Amino acid sequence: MNSHGLYRGLTNYGDQEFARYLRRSFSHSTGRSAELLDRPVVGIATSTSDFNNCHRAQPELVEAVKRGVLAAGGLPMEFPTISLGEGFLNPTAMMFRNLMAMDVEELVRAQPMDAVVLVGGCDKTVPAQLMGACSAGRPAIALVTGPMMTGRYHGERMGACTDCRRFWARFRGGEISRDEVTEVEHSLATTAGTCAVMGTASTMACVAEALGLALPGSASAPAVHADRLRIGEATGRAALELARSGQTPADIVTPASVRNALRVLLAIGGSTNALIHLTAIAGRLGIPVDAGELNEISDRTPTLVALKPTGEYYMEDFHASGGVPALLHELRDSLELDARTVTGQTLGELLDEPRPWSDPRVVRPVGDPVRDTGGLLWLTGSLAPRGALIKRSAADPALFEKTGRAVVFSSLEDLAARIDDPDLDVEPDDILVLRGAGPVASGMPEAGYLPIPGKLAARGVRDMVRLSDARMSGTAYGTIVLHVTPEAAVGGPLALVRDGDLIALSVRRARIDLLVDDDELARRRAALPVSDGARFERGYRRLFQDHVLQADRGCDFDFCLPPPTL
Ligand code: FES
Numbered sequence: 001m002n003s004h005g006l007y008r009g010l011t012n013y014g015d016q017e018f019a020r021y022l023r024r025s026f027s028h029s030t031g032r033s034a035e036l037l038d039r040p041v042v043g044i045a046t047s048t049s050d051f052n053n054c055h056r057a058q059p060e061l062v063e064a065v066k067r068g069v070l071a072a073g074g075l076p077m078e079f080p081t082i083s084l085g086e087g088f089l090n091p092t093a094m095m096f097r098n099l100m101a102m103d104v105e106e107l108v109r110a111q112p113m114d115a116v117v118l119v120g121g122c123d124k125t126v127p128a129q130l131m132g133a134c135s136a137g138r139p140a141i142a143l144v145t146g147p148m149m150t151g152r153y154h155g156e157r158m159g160a161c162t163d164c165r166r167f168w169a170r171f172r173g174g175e176i177s178r179d180e181v182t183e184v185e186h187s188l189a190t191t192a193g194t195c196a197v198m199g200t201a202s203t204m205a206c207v208a209e210a211l212g213l214a215l216p217g218s219a220s221a222p223a224v225h226a227d228r229l230r231i232g233e234a235t236g237r238a239a240l241e242l243a244r245s246g247q248t249p250a251d252i253v254t255p256a257s258v259r260n261a262l263r264v265l266l267a268i269g270g271s272t273n274a275l276i277h278l279t280a281i282a283g284r285l286g287i288p289v290d291a292g293e294l295n296e297i298s299d300r301t302p303t304l305v306a307l308k309p310t311g312e313y314y315m316e317d318f319h320a321s322g323g324v325p326a327l328l329h330e331l332r333d334s335l336e337l338d339a340r341t342v343t344g345q346t347l348g349e350l351l352d353e354p355r356p357w358s359d360p361r362v363v364r365p366v367g368d369p370v371r372d373t374g375g376l377l378w379l380t381g382s383l384a385p386r387g388a389l390i391k392r393s394a395a396d397p398a399l400f401e402k403t404g405r406a407v408v409f410s411s412l413e414d415l416a417a418r419i420d421d422p423d424l425d426v427e428p429d430d431i432l433v434l435r436g437a438g439p440v441a442s443g444m445p446e447a448g449y450l451p452i453p454g455k456l457a458a459r460g461v462r463d464m465v466r467l468s469d470a471r472m473s474g475t476a477y478g479t480i481v482l483h484v485t486p487e488a489a490v491g492g493p494l495a496l497v498r499d500g501d502l503i504a505l506s507v508r509r510a511r512i513d514l515l516v517d518d519d520e521l522a523r524r525r526a527a528l529p530v531s532d533g534a535r536f537e538r539g540y541r542r543l544f545q546d547h548v549l550q551a552d553r554g555c556d557f558d559f560c561l562p563p564p565t566l
Contacts, residue, residue, distance in 0.1 A: 005041045005075065008112040023112075032075070039075040042239045043113030045104055046078055047125050052085030054122040054201065055145055057192035057223045064229040065117050065143065068236020074114075074243065076236065081107060084124040086201075094471065095443030095544055097124040097131075097277075098557050104132030113138065114243035117235055121145030121193070121223075123200040123474070126208055127277035133213075134249045134284035135560065139242035141342045142214040143235045144194070144205040146223035147315035151190035153183070159196030159315075160189040161475040162308040165449070173457040193223030196314045198307040199474035200277075203270035207278055209324045210264035212252045212341035216350055220323035222316050238342055245344060250285055256336035258282045260347065262294060264324065266301040266374025267331055269310035269393040271474025272482055273446075275376060280554030286562045291378040291387050291552065295510055298376055302369030303393050304330055306362060309477040310393040311370060313362050322356035326363045329355040333366075379481065381513040383493050383503065386485040386552050388467075388512050390505075394477035396463045400507035402479075403515070404431040404465060408499050411436035412447055420454030428456055431465045431503045435494045438469035438487025439548045439555045448472035448482040465505055467512070469494055471551075481505065481512055483551035490550070496524045 006027055010019040027037050044065055048058045062078055069076035082100040084093045108116050116136075118129035121144045133140035150159040163184075171181040194201035205219035215235055221227035258278065265274050279289040304327060307313045328335065328351060337348030364370055375393035380386075392400070407426045409415040415434055418424055426432070437447045448470040452461050466480045469487035486492035493514055497503070502515040514521075536542045547557040 004114055005039060006037055006112045008041075008114065009110065036075050039073060040114045040240060040243045041112060042069045042074045042076050042236065042243060043108065043111060043116040044076055044078040045081050045108065045116055045118050045129065047081055047083035047120050049083035049085060051088040052083045052122055053189070053192070054085065054194045055083060057228075058119055058145055061143070061145060061228060061232045062119060064232030065119070065236040068233035069240055071233075072237040072240040074240040077113060079107060079111065084122060084128070086123045092443045092445035093124045094445065094555065095541070097128045098544070098548070098555075098560065099540055100125065100128035101131035101135075101560070104129050105135045108133060108136040108138050108140070115139035115141070115239045117239045118142045119145065121201055121205070123204070123273065126201070126204040127281060130208060130213060130249070130281045131284050131556070134253060134281060137248050137250065139239070139246060139248055140213070141235055141239050141242060142208040143232060144201075144208065144214070144219060146193050146221050146225065146228045147202055148189060148193035148196040149191045149222050149224060149316055150196050150314050151187040153187035157314070158184070158187045159308065161195050161199065161473065162197045162477070164188050165476055169452070169457070169462065172451065172454065173460065173462075191222070191224050195475055196316070197309060197475050198268055198270060198305065198315070200271040200273040201474075202307075202315050203265060203268065203274040203474055204277060206264055206268055206270065206324050207261045207274055210261040210328070211257050211281075212339055212347065213249060215343065216325050217323050217356075220315055220319035222319060225319070227319070241344060242342060247340070247342070247344070252340050252342060253282060253285050253287065254339060255287055257339040258287055258289060259293070259297065260335050260339055262289070262297050263301050263331055263334060264327065266298050266376060267303060267327060268305040269303045269307070269370065269375035272376060272389050272391050273471055273474055275389060276471070276483070276551055276554050279552070280556040283554050283556055283561055291380070294376065294378050298374035301331075301334065301374040302366060303371045303373070303375050304364045304366065304369050306364060306370045309475055310375060317359070317362045320359070321362040322358040325350070326356050326358035330363060330366055377507060377510055379510050379512040381511040383497070383512045383514040384484045385493065386550065388484045389482050390480065390507065391472075392507055395479040399463065399465050399479040399505070401505070402431070402465050403502055403504040404429050406431055406433045406497050406499060406501045406503050408433045408435070408497055412442060412445070415447070415450065419451055422455055424453055424455065425499070426453050426456065428461045428464060431467055431505070433494070433497050433503070434466070434468035434470060435488035435497070438489055439550060440545055441469070441487060441489035443544065444469075444471050444551070444555060446471050446473045448480055449476040449478060467503065485550045485552045487550065491528075493521070495528060496521050498524070
């Protein structure tokens with residue numbers, strides 16, 4: 001009896017023969033021939049939405065995937081999932097990543113498909129899809145929508161959204177007028193696709209490729225480039241091969257492939273968010289991402305890709321320069337080459353292919369890196385007992401060893417109300433502190449890029465040490481300490497910081513410390529209010545607050561992790 005393709009996982013009516021009969025009957029109503037309906041099924045999980053500009057070109061890409069599946073002898077079956085457009089969700093898209101992961105997991109498992117193509121792109125969609133696919137246990141391959149092309153403003157090349165922040169900072173500093181910054185708006189995001197820089201979406205595309213879950217070279221092709229459609233078609237073909245081989249994400253995502261992904265994340269100067277997402281993806285398969293290992297790899301991995309926000313280039317340049325395969329060739333000596341990939345080949349076998357042409361200004365040779373170390377560093381110390389993260393590649397080295405006076409904002413609302421107050425007691429050498437922006441408190445928004453206080457911006461100050469339990473957009477830059485864990489809302493020491501306390505940051509020693517004696521901290525802790533802040537009363541938001549883990553566990557839900565093995 002056929003238990004594959006459309007006859008896999010029959011609906012339970014207590015009569016299997018009837019269930020098969022019924023499924024056949026309804027399948028015929030789609031107008032597909034019996035020959036097609038008997039083929040192996042490749043599901044195509046799509047995430048098109050009018051609220052997700054980054055996915056605007058997905059319908060054409062999905063058609064390319066279908067061509068590939070049909071040409072290889074399979075039956076493509078497209079189905080929708082939740083879509084998360086980064087700038088269109090309140091309070092933050094991060095709150096819904098786990099919801100999308102559950103949506104993808106359950107629909108891949110519940111519907112009859114032998115393999116699935118996951119078509120995503122915007123920041124939270126690719127992590128959600130990979131988390132879901134890892135848990136669903138079906139053969140799966142990722143296909144990103146691809147980045148935007150750059151635009152032009154008065155002859156200057158622009159791309160979302162590092163340049164958005166740069167121009168906004170200039171506006172806040174009084175360098176350009178409101179009319180000018182409004183005019184710039186039309187040049188920042190000019191085509192379909194994900195942000196044009198090495199933000200979270202681009203980083204996760206590269207991470208998916210480095211993990212072995214996407215085709216070689218697929219991370220970087222722009223959304224509107226013909227290469228993107230060719231990659232779509234090839235992904236459809238590859239999905240059918242996966243359906244035939246039965247290879248699942250658990251066969252591909254291993255401690256070795258996770259370390260390879262970390263090396264790539266560091267070498268591209270990738271987004272801080274990617275560490276949370278990679279932790280969550282690997283966590284679905286019981287693979288821990290160790291902070292000590294991150295620092296060890298970071299100290300030995302040079303930053304080789306010079307894209308904004310850490311360099312001057314954009315994703316279209318990276319693609320024209322060989323993309324991830326060119327980078328992997330450069331990193332070859334430090335990679336674990338026996339890691340498997342969705343192609344059926346190991347990483348080593350893929351790297352035995354000829355090296356693509358590469359522009360050494362965009363993908364730098366190991367002997368001439370952007371910097372000698374990786375972009376990210378995990379900090380620990382009395383202020384962050386379970387850690388915090390700094391993107392040193394986007395920070396000002398002059399602020400790496402800094403002791404400063406805390407200027408504390410106790411919530412996002414407090415920050416918005418006071419940051420531009422002319423009477424705010426703040427100087428450039430102070431350290432701005434934000435709490436109440438962690439996963440439990442508020443879904444962990446990208447609020448860690450605290451604006452420079454208005455009165456300092458007007459004096460030309462462009463960077464200060466800023467510290468929070470929030471995240472930061474991958475397109476942002478500055479000397480910013482993020483993901484302070486545990487967050488203030490669950491009693492982390494961040495809850496105890498007061499205006500005027502001294503905080504010491506040391507990138508050299510990978511430390512972040514609150515210089516207040518233990519007795520005083522104990523007094524402050526005893527005086528903390530018992531409540532941990534406003535709580536949602538019902539529905540998904542209540543579930544989120546009750547079950548979300550801290551940043552060092554990838555902000556996944558505790559009940560979504562695999563049961564511990566003995
Ligand atoms: Fe979608 Fe940046 S907003 S990738």
